[in-house]
Amino acid sequence: MAQRPSQQPKAPGTFDAFKLARERGAMEGVLDVAESERLADRLAEGPGSIRWRIEGTVDSAGRPALSIALDGSVPLECQRSLETFEYPVAQRTIAVLAKNEAEADALDAGSDDEVLVADHIFDPVELVEDELLLTLPYAPMRPDSA
Numbered sequence: 001m002a003q004r005p006s007q008q009p010k011a012p013g014t015f016d017a018f019k020l021a022r023e024r025g026a027m028e029g030v031l032d033v034a035e036s037e038r039l040a041d042r043l044a045e046g047p048g049s050i051r052w053r054i055e056g057t058v059d060s061a062g063r064p065a066l067s068i069a070l071d072g073s074v075p076l077e078c079q080r081s082l083e084t085f086e087y088p089v090a091q092r093t094i095a096v097l098a099k100n101e102a103e104a105d106a107l108d109a110g111s112d113d114e115v116l117v118a119d120h121i122f123d124p125v126e127l128v129e130d131e132l133l134l135t136l137p138y139a140p141m142r143p144d145s146a
Contacts, residue, residue: 013125017097017118020056021064028053031128033074038129042136044084046075052128057094059113064097066116068131076140085142091135 015027033039033048050072059065070091075084095116098104108115 014121014123015054017056017066017116017122018064020054021058021066021097022056024056026053026055027124029124029128030072031125031132033132036129038126039074039132042076042133044075044077046084048072048074048086050074050089050128050132052124054124054127059094059096059111061111063107065113066095066097068093068095068127070128070131070135074132074136076136078142079139080141083142085140087136087140089132089135091131093131 015025019025020027029052031050031052033043033050034046050070052071053067053069055067055069057065057067068091070089073086073088076087077084093114095114096107096111097118098107098115099117100119101117104115104117
């Protein structure tokens with residue numbers, strides 16, 4: 001009997017989003033942004049870390065969801081002064097889980113929350129990197145350079 005992807009054994013550090021939501025589980029860690037290849041072209045050189053926490057939950061309508069929290073700071077280059085500065089990150093996102101693209105489209109039309117197609121096993125670091133990429137400004141500017 002073939003297993004669905006969500007029933008296959010998880011590799012260390014990966015998770016099934018629907019299972020995490022159902023069990024109200026949580027996972028957390030720290031991302032050293034200088035070691036992330038996916039973030040390299042968006043960040044300036046220098047140290048930075050993001051504390052993250054992913055919790056299984058439900059949205060306001062009772063649908064399975066993930067709560068994704070990011071806290072820390074990252075080095076960015078000011079587009080006005082070209083100087084490096086620390087950009088604070090304090091992001092909270094609720095991502096409603098969809099079983100496939102069709103369900104995601106339907107949920108997206110009726111929800112203000114982010115919608116995440118959870119038809120595969122997730123790597124929490126990749127999910128955190130995705131969320132951080134969405135959080136970073138396109139043209140960063142130091143607060144005092146305005």
